[in-house]
Amino acid sequence: MRYEMVVGLEVHIELSTESKMFCDCSAKFGGEANTHVCPVCLGMPGVLPVPNKKAIDYAMRASLALNCQIAPFTKFDRKNYHYPDMPKDYQISQYDKPIGSNGYVVIRTDKGDRRIGIRRLHMEEDTGKSLHEGVAAGSLLDFNRAGVPLIEIVSEPDIRTAEEARLYLQKIRTIMLYTGVSDVKMEEGSMRCDANISLRPEGSSEFGTLVEIKNMNSFRSVQRALEYEAARQQSVLESGGRIVRETRHWDEGRGVTFSSRSKEEAHDYRYFPDPDLVPLEINQEWVDEVRRALPELPDQRFRRYVEEYNLPAYDARVLVEDLALAGFFDEAVAAGANPKAASNWIMVDLQGLLKGEGKSISEVKIKPSHLTQLIDLIEKATISGKIAKDVLVEVCFTGKDPESVVKEKGLVQITDESALIKAAEEVLAANPGPVEDYRKGKKNAIGFLVGQLMKATRGKANPGLANDILRKLLDGSV
Ligand code: ADP
Ligand code: ZN
Ligand code: MG
Numbered sequence: 001m002r003y004e005m006v007v008g009l010e011v012h013i014e015l016s017t018e019s020k021m022f023c024d025c026s027a028k029f030g031g032e033a034n035t036h037v038c039p040v041c042l043g044m045p046g047v048l049p050v051p052n053k054k055a056i057d058y059a060m061r062a063s064l065a066l067n068c069q070i071a072p073f074t075k076f077d078r079k080n081y082h083y084p085d086m087p088k089d090y091q092i093s094q095y096d097k098p099i100g101s102n103g104y105v106v107i108r109t110d111k112g113d114r115r116i117g118i119r120r121l122h123m124e125e126d127t128g129k130s131l132h133e134g135v136a137a138g139s140l141l142d143f144n145r146a147g148v149p150l151i152e153i154v155s156e157p158d159i160r161t162a163e164e165a166r167l168y169l170q171k172i173r174t175i176m177l178y179t180g181v182s183d184v185k186m187e188e189g190s191m192r193c194d195a196n197i198s199l200r201p202e203g204s205s206e207f208g209t210l211v212e213i214k215n216m217n218s219f220r221s222v223q224r225a226l227e228y229e230a231a232r233q234q235s236v237l238e239s240g241g242r243i244v245r246e247t248r249h250w251d252e253g254r255g256v257t258f259s260s261r262s263k264e265e266a267h268d269y270r271y272f273p274d275p276d277l278v279p280l281e282i283n284q285e286w287v288d289e290v291r292r293a294l295p296e297l298p299d300q301r302f303r304r305y306v307e308e309y310n311l312p313a314y315d316a317r318v319l320v321e322d323l324a325l326a327g328f329f330d331e332a333v334a335a336g337a338n339p340k341a342a343s344n345w346i347m348v349d350l351q352g353l354l355k356g357e358g359k360s361i362s363e364v365k366i367k368p369s370h371l372t373q374l375i376d377l378i379e380k381a382t383i384s385g386k387i388a389k390d391v392l393v394e395v396c397f398t399g400k401d402p403e404s405v406v407k408e409k410g411l412v413q414i415t416d417e418s419a420l421i422k423a424a425e426e427v428l429a430a431n432p433g434p435v436e437d438y439r440k441g442k443k444n445a446i447g448f449l450v451g452q453l454m455k456a457t458r459g460k461a462n463p464g465l466a467n468d469i470l471r472k473l474l475d476g477s478v
Helices: 053-065 162-179 219-238 284-292 298-307 313-320 323-334 339-357 368-379 385-398 402-409 417-430 432-439 443-456 463-474
Strands: 003-014 077-080 090-093 100-109 112-125 129-131 140-142 149-155 191-201 211-216 247-251 256-259
Touching (some): 003 162, 003 219, 053 162, 090 112, 112 162, 162 191, 162 219, 162 298, 162 323, 191 219, 219 247, 219 256, 298 313, 313 323, 313 339, 323 368, 339 385, 368 385, 368 402, 385 402, 417 443, 417 463, 432 443, 432 463, 443 463
Antiparallel strands (some): 003 149, 100 112, 112 149, 129 140, 191 211, 247 256
């Protein structure tokens, strides 16, 4: 029997507000332990939380970017459980009235576009951190993160492969970067993911029993964990066993999921409305205001690149997926660069250089207007495309503008016929073999000779002119 994987993801994202969700402590990542704390986020008795308006705006912005409806009436609930990193013994979250619901994102797979439903998006507060490593006895607690605003995005069980899960997460991340509500760094924990996975016989319309996987901290580990877990569930089913609903943890080093059942995880949180916080009514005016402030989103930018600039879908996708590259491209085009040329330079040469150096675009010195100027120099035939590659590298490292680099290094293309003839004659004299081949009718032997002439002029010859001159000399018409 063949099995199909069914996956739904729960993604937590920390919002990049200045202050925490319910107090005015700094929400900044890191810091000396327990320096971003106050009686509210330490859960002292008698304190009163006050919601952060910016965090609510951000949750609304994220909801709209994920095509969710915004609830006109929403509220905060207490999710009760005990854990050392949460001194109140409850987390303020949203239970039955999430701020956003019924949205979707579109991912692009080998089989075409797939729409993944977003069941809900709700607001909550982050917990503190327990530190066990390097501690002689017991654990240490750091509450700097306690009370940092979070959104949780819960997908429908619409994901069917481990790769789709990765594409979904990457899409969510890109959208969040575009909206600017979070820096979405998986390595710093500002984006975290839990995965729910079940199997069912192919063709079945019912869902199987799900297992929840926690503790994956990269896109790759989500994909690996799902692949492992699907294989594990399949072998249980094939040997006649049943899947138990449980939470499993991903062990990155061993590449396995392992069961971690414990009483603590029994899902009975006794949610009830937080009596310290009034419900939130969100009128249409507020929604409209947030909608108006939404920046261009990845799918819109993709359409603009394909429809207005005629970029191939592949180019458009690569640029759009990297907010910094897309911004660089837009600025170069705004400064007058031909879009297709700009995209080629960015995708091939610039990206190649960045990969080689292990740097991001902001870490090299080239500016978008430099690229515009470089393309202009090629179009005016001041330099050849080949020389332009060297100029690009120079600009990236020195930050000098391309025109100055060309002038300083004497790289101006040789477009003067008389200046090339002498060099061409030398090339012919030095290569009697290919010359003879050409004269005997092997006309493509000229390619080699053009290459030699380019080399002799250190790439400065205009390739078209080099070709013309060699042909004339060989045919005896000069
Ligand atoms: P809740 O935790 O609110 O009871 P569920 O457990 O039904 O909600 O859903 C939590 C997550 O699990 C969602 O992302 C959902 O898409 C996913 N999910 C629900 N049922 C299944 C299933 N049978 N297989 C895989 N994922 C599922
Ligand atoms: Zn505080
Ligand atoms: Mg949750």
